[in-house]
Amino acid sequence: MIVLDTHIWHWWTNQILGKLSAPIIELIEQADDVAVSAISCFEMSWLVRHDRIDLGCRFDQWLEEVEASQCVRFLPVTPRIASLAPHCPNIIKIHKIA
DSSP, X not given: OEEEOHHHHHHHHTXXXXXXXXXHHHHHHHSSOEEEETHHHHHHHHHHHTTSOOOSSOHHHHHHHXXXXXXXXXXXXXXXHHHHGGGSOOOOOGGGOO
């Protein structure tokens, strides 16, 4: 399983040119399972609402299309995950190693 952060999810799902290298796209597409934290839905909605990104349609419409495509699995943010998140060590983000 590969878990994408919000920006990687946006760039990959919307095929934003120049943001992800070919090897990273291949890594994502060859993964057995691609997942996104449910909190990324909040972040994407916020980015759209504040004109930071343009999806070409309303966010709810875009999300319905993503859900219907089944290209990603949404992982819940449980109370345990939320409480442990601030204590995680720094993680190298996939787009920084591309």
